[in-house]
Amino acid sequence: MDLKFGIFLIQIVIGTIGNFSLLCYYIFLYFNGYRPRSTDLFLRHLIVANSLDILSRGIPESKAAFEKKHFLDDLGCKCLFYLHRVGRGVSITSTCLLSVFQAITISPRDYICSQLKLKAIKYMHPFIILCWVLHLLLASRTLERIIDKGNKKNFSRTIDFQHCSAIIPNNDSGMVFAAVTLSHDILCLQLMIGASGFMVFILQRHKQQVHHIHRHSSGRSSAETRASQSILALVSAFVFFYTVSSTLHACLALNDKTALWLLNATVLISAGFPTISPIILLSRECSLTRLISKK
Template sequence: MAGSLFIIGMIILTQTVVGILGNFSLLCSYIILHVTGYRLRSTDLILKHLIVANSLVLLCKGVPQTMAVFGWKHIRSDFGCKLLFFLHRVGRGVSIGSICLLSVFQVITISPRSSRWAVLKVTAPKYMVLSLFLCWILQVLVNVIFPFHITGKWSDKNITKEIDFGYCSSGLTDKTQHALHAALLLFPDVLCLGLTLWAGSSMVLILYRHKQQVQHIRRTDASSRSSPESRATKTILLLGSTFVYFYILSSIFQVLLALFDQPSRFLVDITIIIAACFPTVSPFLLMSQNSSVQRLYLAWIRNAKSLLL
């Protein structure tokens, strides 16, 4: 058992360190590009919020969970547990909302002029900041009741049924209250997931129709080069499909947790590992697809080589 806990702890620690470094370096890249006057796309603002939300998820869940698994230190106050869980839930919700906004805005951007969405091409970017602000506010309001079910490991509260998270625990309420609470938390997630799936399928359809039109053009060499909009759409499709995959997988394990009154620590840890996969992987997906960030890294490498020489 000690060996399996050590392996789980190393996985969570690796996820946390790699994910935080990846998100931090990508955020620094965007800041440097903005300061140097590089013209970023309108969707890059959403990506910045996604990076911040993913970092919040990893910091508020991965760090204390790693400490709990290795037995380094425990959070002894109820307030600390409630705050970490609240920030984790808000970051997770904003991450889901950012993917949804990113997909919807990209569909509007690449929609043909004959489409009914064409009228939104000019107005949609104007509401991007407001949409992100409302996304944060909505997640704060929805998850404000979540800390009431979280207690510290050394709490004096007498809880007969609880889920042990290693450094904190969650008290289980009656079935009716638990079902209402779950429905309230799941409604924004399901809505965003549905919009993301719709936007992803719409982007695939638009790209397919564009490819069919391009095939009728004789100059295949010139037309075969993908446009910036097409590359950005494929990046968002890759990001969205990766998110949907890990979200569905994480939801399955969340349901398994809910089915047991006192689930094992192994099941809790595996659920945490799966939930942290997307925040860890997403910055590297973006760095591999973003040409502006790639050029910035190449410039750093050239400068480093020149300094060494």
């Protein structure tokens, strides 16, 4: 087992335990009668999406680490990569929705965003359902592009993922589909960055306003501030890992021959956000639980 597989297995273990712990935490809150926050819906779906992401990539990589590189048939390759694309897509969309809804939630009454609070809460469930349906459909393209290593058909260009291969489309329809997917991702990133910038502005303004107010009189504001800060950390981590991962994927697609170091770096970076996000959220939940218990 080389260093790359060792690091990836550590990522799988940390990510799986972290996401499972968060899921158990929310189940515990539900059965103990805690009132859910407005953003908890997106967090729960983010946990499921991240679990799909890391497990769908973790299973084949773990098998490959133990010298079982050709254990997947064509159906297995398609299913795992399909789940990976769905998880990755839902992850970016739910993170985007999470940041936008939190920005709306903390906006003061004198801002236009405050008028959207009730509507935002009303349409949370339709938005998240639309998110899953959208990415279940978009990921269907993966079923055509992913093949197993034993496929003997001749394809002009492929990316070797050690256990499976991806066909690089040369036709116009493939380029159009890639452009639509990229446009969706860029839109989500722009909304995240815009919402994050707005939250930073609001939090800074709030900090100046309550500078001379006694700490115990601003408990609600402290809870909102902590939630916003953790979401800002979450979005920052997502933007970093997504940008680096997308750059590496583009390099893979543009290279005529798949460089092993580039492939390994892509796999490790792609698993970065599902691994670190539960750590960020768990630290937030522990802080909020302590704050609630003191009231």
